[in-house]
Amino acid sequence: MTDTVAGSAGSASEVRHAEEVMGTVFSFDVRGGEPAEVRAALDEAVAALHRADAVFSTYREDSQVSRLARKELTVADCDPEVAEVLALAAEAERVSEGWFSTTYEGRLDPTGIVKGWAAERAARRIAAAGVNGVSVNGGGDVQMTGTPEPHRSWRVGIADPLRPGGLAAVISAAGAAELAVATSGTAERGAHIVDPRTGKSAVTDLVSVTVVAPRLTWADCWATAAFAMGSRAGLAWLESLPDVEALLITAGDEVRCTGGLASRLG
Template identity: 55%
Template sequence: MAETGRTAPPAGFVPRSGLRHAEHVMGTVFSFDIRDPPTPALAGALRTAVSRLHRIDALFSTYRPESAISRLARDATTLEREPEEVAVVLRLCEEAQRRTRGCFTACPGGRLDPSGLVKGWAVEGAARVLCEAGARNVYVNGGGDIQLTGEAAPGRPWRVGIADPCRPGRLLTTVEGRDLAVATSGTAERGHHIIDPRTGAPATGLLSATVTGPRLIWADVYATAAVVLGTEAAEWIAGLDGYGLLAVPADGIGLVRRG
């Protein structure tokens, strides 16, 4: 996993070897590892990416009563009065619901909560900010949702460890690649917290589902949907071009791989 620092680089800061940073935001830690020659432009882009994460948190946190999403949920505002990002995310949630045949929703239990899509969208957007500033080899990890571009080193792909939900502190396996997204959903940290929108009950078919593919926003959505689908997830993922699945069944015995 990437090495991280503790504070944002100050204005004008250019380290000697790459850029690394960790930011506490959105209730988790976002880690950045940029393996390109450092420049003032990349340092500035890193600050921009971090600022954007805090803006997203302020808009979409369901724990902040004055966030846009909380005010929308209690009918204290309208979509037209809020920043465009809110409408963008809600449209993506509608698309996610269509793509997953209703296994993903922004209204679990009838409550407006797009959190299942926002974090992956935020990580992907942070990586995009860095790449638009000239970065070519980037690792961004937001609480286990990871977007990778380029390589860890010349000729060496990025490698990501996947936690074993049955043995805390141990790795189930590793995945590697270039220009790759990796997202995991499951019970390892929060128990059976994913609700099946079709039944309103917790999804219990899989202990964990890791989805890999080109875009994190969809890998994240598909991982959540895979947990909901349970034993049907492998066949469903097999029909999604460019995405693969590594799943641990509810009994913890064996692995399911597709793609």
């Protein structure tokens, strides 16, 4: 866990923090705001991430989700966040026509939506403290609100899955009150995305799908679903979604984009 605080007379403060949780690192970049209020909001956001991990982790036998899957609890017995996340997951499954699923090997597993939802919630919690801007990066998926500085915008680099260390594109949040960028693929974690029709690893022509949308909850879900669909069906489906742009890269090094993605490059 690390913190970096910068600022000087006449300049907005900057707070950077890294937190290991949910099996990854969440990085916070907070600009502006009253230092005491920012610190309190950041502490609350970090505590909420750990609480979400305790509630939703499928690796913990005593988590509420694990106990729910074993039918030791009902949804009503769980924290309100469980019902909230399951309702969001049901909506994602409906919109994706089943390509996004919270069932794995016949067992409840909402981990595909929890990280994005938790990062989005953390960013909004800090934004409510009156900061100029905040970026929360949860294992490579990013939720941004506001701006880092006047007349500047948040920018996110998209890793090139076929050229380690390189960038496939840079996304700009210019003009957006909030923007999220999420990537699903095989470059870093291997074949971990499941085809819900077969219950096995999704075999498609894609190596990565990056989705740009206002909310990380949905961007993360849509990237996962589109990857499982494959490039042709995935691109067509993503084009049909409102306020969504995407970049798809195939194993053959073809780059396919939604029609409006160019407006977000920079």
